[in-house]
Amino acid sequence: MNRRLLLTGATGTVSGALIDALEHSGLRLRALVRDESKAPPLRERGVDVVLGDLGDPRSLPRAFAGVQDLWLLTPNDPRAPEHSMNAVWAARQAGVERVVRLSAVRAAADAPTRSGRLHALSDHELQRSGLSWTILRPHWFMQNLLNEAGDIAAEGAFRLSMGEGRLGMIDTRDIAELAARVLTDGPELHHGRIYTPTGPHPISFTEVARLLGEVLERPVRYVPTAAEDKERRLLGFGVPNWIAGMLTEYAQAYASGWGDFTTTDFLDVTGRDPRSFAEFARDHADAFC
Structure with missing residues (x-):
């Protein structure tokens, strides 16, 4: 496998576990990082690091250049839909083929949380983007x-x-394992799927x-x-x-x-129990x- 994967939210818990899960995948990993002081641990793990900020679309083209797959994680923030929008736009401009997005459990326009409602906006935008996409909506970590x-x-x-x-809480290592399976399978296998791992x-x-x-x-x-x-x-x-x-x-x-509630999504994708x-x-x- 000679695909390049760009990870956003690369210094967080889930993306850190995803880097572990992809260690022997053959994917070439690149991380988008805002703060240079957080880059050395990633570089020590063999990850290419590019400085940029999802809040500043002009900083993104260099990070997205030559990327086939995008792991899109936007931390909870009032500007999260803007950050996701900037990432999806940069992905389209760069010719990215697939986006795997970390959303929120039961994200919907009528979700009882502001996070769920904002994530629903970004989910909808990705679904309409013309890119190959998969959305993960994991339960409480x-x-x-x-x-x-x-x-x-x-x-x-x-x-x-x-x-x-x-x-139906889930270990973040299992979220990462499911994401890794999606990212290492062919893009067509999980296109258009929304998984709710629990x-x-x-x-x-x-x-x-x-x-x-x-x-x-x-x-x-x-x-x-x-x-x-x-x-x-x-x-x-x-x-x-x-x-x-x-x-x-x-x-x-x-x-x-x-x-x-729980689902069988993790078992269905990975073949093992969470x-x-x-x-x-x-x-x-x-x-x-």
Whole structure:
């Protein structure tokens, strides 16, 4: 395989896992990076790095030149549709053949979260772009629990405002594995497909606490918290207002049962079952100690 893949969001969790999953794929990897200080670790992994910013379309032609495949990940931001638009336009101008886009779970015009609604706009634009496309709409990331690792280590407890909602949460390594399979298969095989990868079964945060406790061999408690209290805490940690509000919207949706589902998409594409939360907990136990 002699195709060149451009990765956006290359310094994030999912794209980092995707680089791991593509290590022996034969794809030539190039990363679009805004900050030169974040480039050396990518270069050490053999990734070609080009500086550019999806918010500045004039910075993109050099990164897109000679690219056949685009991994399009735009972080949550009010300008996310603009960033996705700039990437799709640059891809069309450069003759990119295929775009695999990371969207949001249940993205739709009537989604209960601003993120889901904005992602729906970008999904629609890509679908109408004339390019070969595949869209991934993964469920809640198990790795999000690592944000609570400090409290779990210090207090044996974590606080979220999701009530007793059950989520079909997924390990980001599995998202990356599915994306890698799509990117290494022929472009025609997954064209026009929307995949919603999930974990093997829905799980509540009370169950998450129990499973973490079993792995860590000490009690772990989940403390349901009022949405306004959690949002105030996030703001206190310096989380921007827009992001804190978006996370509150997701929490309220999940508390209402919006995330209580799974699919077989990961199994159907990769041929194996997705990782369970117990597997995630064992693999990341040191982070919670």
